[in-house]
Amino acid sequence: MSRQIVFDTETTGLSAENGDRIIELGCVELVNRKLTGNNLHLYLNPERDSHEDALKVHGISNEFLKDKPKFAEVVEDILAYMQGAEIIIHNAAFDVGFLNKELELVGRPPFATYVSGVIDTLAMAKEMFPGKRNSLDALCDRLGVDNSGRTLHGALLDAELLADVYINLTRGQDALLIADDVQDGGTGPQxxxxxxxxxxxxxxxxxxxxxxxxxxxxxxxxxASGGKTIWRTFESGEKAVP
Incomplete structure (x- = not known):
């Protein structure tokens, strides 16, 4: 069984090292590239206010977060859910950096200790579409993923959109999955x-x-080439110069 978690966060700002914290965490589970509905969505009390610019992005007020659990109170649930899965993140360095800082604050090892690996869809998209915009919204437009409900950033919504984007980015892998089904004696196409x-x-x-x-x-x-095209050399019967 191939288990993957598509993951996204919202934060109080851009720098975990300077004290910014996670305020929302959204996870969407894929098993054998299929959505299972076994998702994880948490709002967290960051014990500090969000920066004004961050509020404009996610729209999650400081007042709303005051009665939400702190990261330390739910860390066991988060790690149990993530345990052993392959994690899919857009711009992984940002989210993993925040997770590592949160884990450090509660005396836990880095995030990579708990999962089988991390796939960065931003790096994947840059390789597939060099020189083009590869934000989540841009990829949704390019790959035909409906993001009309995304007026503000939200961790769960963004993770759901990213799951669709990832499936589209890796659509060519379907053939490999079918081959695996045949080898494993599955009921898939033979x-x-x-x-x-x-x-x-x-x-x-x-x-x-x-x-x-x-x-x-x-x-x-x-x-245009000044008579230097290779096919003219062959047409005249001359040997091409390497």
């Missing part, structure tokens, strides 16, 4: 062998107009 030797593929020849158009494009490229 591999079917097809004999291709009897299949004759038609050969579509280029028309005279298409060939002429192709030669025209090659001539333009050859002219």
């Amino acid at each position: 591999a079917v062998q097809i004999d291709l030797r009897g299949i004759v593929l038609p050969v579509l020849r280029a028309s005279e107009a298409e060939l002429a158009g192709h030669q025209e494009v090659l001539a333009q490229i050859d002219k």
Whole structure:
């Protein structure tokens, strides 16, 4: 069984090292890439006020958080839920940094001690879409994930959106999962062998107009390169110079 937790936090500010704290924690569980509904959502009393800029982002008032549990009071529940899972986070360094600071404050080892690994979807997106905006909203737009309900940042909502984004980013892995099902004797789709030797593929020849158009494009490229295109060398029968 492959268990993954899609994870997000909201915080009082941007710097755990300077005393900012987690105020909301949202977790969405995936088992074999399927949503299970076994989610974890907590508001936390950070024992300090949120910065004004942070309030504009998450909209969670200081007054609302006053009667919520402190991190130390729920740390056991959080770690038991996360235990052994692979964690999926957008911009993992930020959330893991805050978790590590919270764990340090209660005398616990770093977050990596409790989980099997962390996947950073921001790093994944930057590799897949270099040079493009790769915020959660941008990825939702690019991948067709409905984020119309996201007027403010919220940990659980963002984790749910990120789960959809992650599934879309890794859609090509479905084939691997099917293969695993076959090897494990599961009830998923079974591999079917097809004999291709009897299949004759038609050969579509280029028309005279298409060939002429192709030669025209090659001539333009050859002219732009100052006559240095490699195919002209082969056409003349000369040996290409490495």
